[in-house]
Amino acid sequence: MTRVLVVGHGMAGARFVQELRTRDPGRRFELTVLGAEPEAAYNRVLLSSVLAGSLAPAEIETVPSAWYAAEDVELRTGVTVAAIDRRRRRVLTTAGEHVPYDHLVLATGSRPWVPPIEGLTGDDGELDRDVAVFRTLGDCRAMLARLHRVRHAVVLGGGLLGLEAARGLAGRGIAVEVVHPADRPMERQLDLDAGRVLARTLRSLGVHVRLNAGAVRFTDGWGGGGRGLRLEDGTRLPADLVVVACGVRPNSALAAAAGLETGRAVVVDDTMTSVTDPAIHAIGECAQHDGQVYGLVAPAWEQAAVLADVLSGGPARYGGSAVVTRLKAAGVDLAAMGETDVDDFADGVEVLRFADPARGTYQKVVIRDDRVTGAIMLGGPETVGAVTQLFDRAAPAPADRRALIFPGVAASSADAADAPDDQTICRCNGVTAGRIRAAGAGTVAEVAATTRATTGCGGCRADVAALLASRSTVEVPA
Incomplete structure (x- = not known):
């Protein structure tokens, strides 16, 4: 049996364990997870909703603790790793325990950076009480x-x-x-x-x-x-x-101390394997691939799926992520992607723009070679789905460019109810309209449980509800 040890129980580590177990019905892998936090796995993206009071802490849990026991995964929370012993293939915890591995997956995430402003910390380096x-x-x-x-x-x-x-x-x-x-x-x-x-x-x-x-x-x-x-x-x-x-800094000190190559984070190849040691892998915010360190959940989950496939003997390779940033704050609807701060009159560039500051609306789409290469969609979310799909797929932009900003101008505007089966509805989890339709679910909650759609940033919730509503004459609770 191959021993896989995961250090880190955040959104990347928890997703990797799920992805690997899905590919391992014969239980070839002995899985152990060490998490420094005492919590069950939760959606860090939704912390602002907990702070605002719109969600309770229990509502952002992503993997129930009972799942680990049912899937024969050893989960140990509140455990911090102090060192990696690459020669003996084991890690040392701060409690003095050695935990062996055949494959070590680092999913240690990032830590906040505290600027050197007088009074923020005391003489002991700890944060002030306020x-x-x-x-x-x-x-x-x-x-x-x-x-x-x-x-x-x-x-x-x-x-x-x-x-x-x-x-x-x-x-x-x-x-x-x-x-x-x-x-x-x-x-x-x-x-x-x-x-x-x-x-x-x-x-x-x-x-x-x-x-x-x-x-x-x-x-x-x-x-x-x-x-x-x-x-x-x-x-x-x-x-x-x-x-x-x-801002944050990747937690790569553990890897650096073990002699692994690090830049801003742990340097990995297309299989999410350290370029220094084939038995050690990194995913999420502590991984640096092709010079990039991604700080969003969707790339971390893509990397987790690739690594799970690789360890299972599959052909998957990671080629980088097209990043769409969403601001998750009550009363603000914002998505930004690709190149956004460009010269409107540069050769070979089309820039579409509409602004209504009094109503909180600003929409901008950048097109090169008939492809959407960047966009800012603030307020007026009606077309953000169509623009995001064009950006993701590098598909041709509509001939009538106005359709990218003004809903109803052309049939290409974002109508989730009419989305083709291969259109991605949930970018965080890569869930298509076809998968949602095939799930046979009647509510958004059932779709989430079956496909994971809406469990990332939550920005696709309205689209999922529209898909469900289009399949039924009764109102579908959102």
Whole structure:
């Protein structure tokens, strides 16, 4: 029996175990999972919904603990690995235990980066009592436990995670300021105009974004004896809570200490195998493939499926992922993909654009050689499905380009009910319209249980509901 040891029980590690067991009906693999967190596997993407109060922690669980026992998988939570012994093919835990392996799968994810701002940490390097990171369910629970005494919160970082945390806090009635050093929020995904529209939309939802701003000190002695954050320009912001969302760093130190090649993360080939040791593999945020480190769930799940197939003797190879970023915040509907900040008048480029800032709408589609190579779809989600499909498949854009922005202009607009069977509805899990129809399910929940559709970012939920409704004359609960 081949011993497969998985280090990491996040979204990548948990999915890999499921994928491998699906391909292993004869139980050729002895599977052990070591997770540093004490939690059951959960959907980290939905943490902002837990923070906002729209979901309970139990509702974001992805793999029930009972599944592991039923599938003869040894799951050990609250276990941290201290070292890898490549010569003896075993790992050493911080408790002093050695766990052997034939194949080691690193799915250790990332850790938050805390900038060197005075007052965020104490002399011991630990976070101040009123400073939090937003990365795990434990982090989320810790914030929830203190919200009863928080009136003002400052979020450091206006990227995807920072905005989701800010919107979640604002949904609790807390006054929220986002401090961001760039000239727009989500500058890696949005152009300047889209960033402005997004900032305006967030302001209407109770989140004020301060751009081109940097913090220098978190300090006591605020008005009324409170605490606050001082900015570089001298501005003082009251802050009962500071949430750090300034980016993450891959957890690759364990691999580097074992002599594996690392760049920004563990360097792997197309089989998700370390280029240094054929017995060690990496997936998710701790893996670097072809120079890329992906920080989203869909690529991690693609990598998990490839590695499971490879270990099972299959031909799968990973060729990289076409990334679509979705902001998951109540009241904001945003998807961004590919190249977005391009010169409208560059040779060989078509740029379609529609903006209605007062209504929170900004849509932009970039076309090269008759193919969609980038898009920003903020507000007005009616055509995002069609644009995403064209981007994913590199399929020809419609002759009437207006159909990419305005629904109803042409038949190619996104109508999930009429989607062909081979059209992908759930990008996170790669679920097509045909699979959803074939599942024979009557509700979105049944579709999720059967196909996993909607269990990633949740952005396809309305499309799944539309597919189901098209098959029945009765109303399908969403």
